[in-house]
Amino acid sequence: MTKRNSLLSGIVLVLPLALASILVLQPTRAKGAPAASPLEVQVDNFTFGPATLTVPVNSTVTWVNKDDLPHTVASSDGVFKSKALDTDDKYSYTFSKPGTYGYFCSIHPKMVGTIVVK
Ligand SMILES: [Cu+2]
Numbered sequence: 001m002t003k004r005n006s007l008l009s010g011i012v013l014v015l016p017l018a019l020a021s022i023l024v025l026q027p028t029r030a031k032g033a034p035a036a037s038p039l040e041v042q043v044d045n046f047t048f049g050p051a052t053l054t055v056p057v058n059s060t061v062t063w064v065n066k067d068d069l070p071h072t073v074a075s076s077d078g079v080f081k082s083k084a085l086d087t088d089d090k091y092s093y094t095f096s097k098p099g100t101y102g103y104f105c106s107i108h109p110k111m112v113g114t115i116v117v118k
Contacts, residue, residue, distance in 0.1 A: 019101050029055040039053070039055055039059050040051065040063070040064060041062070041064070041113060042065065043063055043066055045067065046105075052114045053113075053115065054115075054117075055095060055117055057098055057118065058096055060092050060096070061094075061115055062091070062092040065084070065087055066087070067087065070084040070085060071105045071111065072105050073085070073091050073093075074103055074106045075103045076101075077101075081106070084107065097117065100114060100115075100117075103115065
């Protein structure tokens, strides 16, 4: 009886600590260094960089326009399309299916890029 009670009180003591450490550790991790490979495509000097980005399924890719004139991000087969992005504007799309997604800038169609989703 006594043994069981002390085991129970042990659990009662440890459980809140475990929960607290989860709560404390989560934000710390989120605040820490960005993910090893930021899923970001920089639009600069009429170029998408990297031109080809490979990401896991369910990744959200963000395009950032670093050029001083507008660009768009338009999927070749109409899966996604941004509005015209001014300088420092961002556009994000989440890829929920594997595949190869070619895209271009509808203002400057020679600007092309590819997202490979695996
Ligand atoms: Cu453009």
